[in-house]
Amino acid sequence: MSRYRIAVIPGDGIGVEVTAPTVDLLEHLADRAGFEIAFDHFDWSCARYQETGAMMPPDGLDQIRDHDAILLGAVGWPGVPDHVSLWGLLIPIRRRFQQYVNLRPISVMPGLPGPLRDPGEVDFVVVRENVEGEYSEIGGRFSTGTAQEMAVQEAVFTRAGVTRIVDYAFDLATTRRGHVTSATKSNGIVHTMPFWDEIVRERAERQPSVSWRQEHIDALAAKLVLDPSSFDVIVGSNLFGDILSDLAAAVAGSIGIAPSANLDPERDFPSMFEPVHGSAPDIAGKGIANPIGALWSASMMLDHLGEKRSGDALLAAIRATLADGDVRTPDLGGTATTRELAAAVQEAI
Amino acid sequence: MSRYRIAVIPGDGIGVEVTAPTVDLLEHLADRAGFEIAFDHFDWSCARYQETGAMMPPDGLDQIRDHDAILLGAVGWPGVPDHVSLWGLLIPIRRRFQQYVNLRPISVMPGLPGPLRDPGEVDFVVVRENVEGEYSEIGGRFSTGTAQEMAVQEAVFTRAGVTRIVDYAFDLATTRRGHVTSATKSNGIVHTMPFWDEIVRERAERQPSVSWRQEHIDALAAKLVLDPSSFDVIVGSNLFGDILSDLAAAVAGSIGIAPSANLDPERDFPSMFEPVHGSAPDIAGKGIANPIGALWSASMMLDHLGEKRSGDALLAAIRATLADGDVRTPDLGGTATTRELAAAVQEAI
Ligand SMILES: CC(C)[C@H](C(=O)O)[C@@H](O)C(=O)O
């Protein structure tokens, strides 16, 4: 019997509220399919930071490096600067565990109309580079406190880093509709984006069956709104992928339910699964957060663990529950609680 | 009688086609209102680059520095790398002439429905920082040709540069509905964006009647689609402002007609006015490009020159022509030519 050990980091706010029923549902799925799943909980969070001065213990990463996967709720809380909480927890996990692929599937869900008059068939995946690029510790302030003060930030793109994310995107496209769109800004950003384009052009030759194009990030953002059904796989840098995936979720009407996977495709380290939404201080503590983002992320985790049958069953149950539409949290126009919606998904399995 | 000298740079592709009728219409407006306007034409373009190896002559900027304003069509053409054409013409003009404000008004135009089911009342302005930030010459390649190859790019934010764009946005908000949204990414980009936030917080105190909030660029992009009527003035860095203004134009259904102004508010140098659209090689030479972006930009130029009555008349004529809907270029679903649509606007004046 397969056994999995999962590190659970509920984090802050509604992260805690959506993670609890997700763990329950995973246990249910394991019973049903006959595999074993054990959960270790870690209280790493802004609450912990406010008590101890650190988001996680110094040996935090060692404590979870041998787990089969990480399930994360949400990180961030008012009073703790975002760059403190995120660079103290989320970003080190992504980087030290070489989770260089951030995968965000986007599709219009049945029964959730979304903001567009006529979205067409929306079904694509954003493949975001997740460990280098525009987010970096390199840089700082100069002449602080004077009129000459400035801040600089170094974006770092490596050939190895760009190559592997581009290869991942093209490989993924061969299992889908065979088209890649590369997000760039080589007309404005002088050194890194022409480099990115050059590598995309080279690596595209590995997969001659995949067609591809590049679009500048400004035009691409516009096109996501004007013609979202024209995309299959979008590959972008850390920042561009971040912007495009949130935007795409909005276009698909699914910002509150969007899932994400932070993958180390080499499997040297555990991968991490987290809903796209944040800790939502405005509704935290009320028990009304939408658990679909967390559940959908759990379904991606099951796929990654090799339990694809259970992952598919969970995703099908999510779709059926949303399509049915009887049980909805307030963000989807209903009155159900987090627990009630999760229970409805469990029943649909 | 007031006299203005305008430098006209039609540039490439449809840039040439939309600039010609815009110049004619400006002459017509000048006759009508009793001011004088003289145009000097400059053939700076990718065509020039392909002949001479330079987008503009070495003393190009000196040739236009004493003009009252610059009217630009579009820059860029297949075969000339974008970073060559743009850093050889558009970006030096913006930078050397201290056009630190890039202003892009966004509104849903009568008769142009746009992609959103229910956009509400969309009427806001994107104030984009235009001379520093993420676009910079600082950086380069390292270990070229090896497996260790990398490219780095330095983003540079100065206190002076951020302060003046933020002040501009807050001042502008006092003449509108009194709300500013600041685009940030201080949760991901460690050094420059917390610096940006800090300056916004400080400078906001200058205009206590203006309310403001900050949003991370990913969430902000999503909100532009989900709730575009919640914005009044959006202020963002060079890159964020670029992305948001294209996205916003798409949301408003007006990507082909959007105008922009590159302003030196200190008036030490000429400001530059250009449609947001590019040179559009796919339809260039056919005489069917939409001239509204260029005409609307010309209306912003008239405002800037102090000929507000004429600027308003031109904008009103644009609105009336679009609302009327009889004369439309193919991008708006009609069959009119560039000249025909421009003539219709002229008639409506
Ligand atoms: C062409 C490009 C360099 C330019 C920019 O990003 O500044 C364009 O997108 C714009 O918005 O004016």
Ligand SMILES: CC(C)[C@H](C(=O)O)[C@@H](O)C(=O)O
């Ligand atoms: C919270 C923030 C640092 C993070 C990111 O930008 O990576 C988030 O927006 C995400 O997309 O996971």
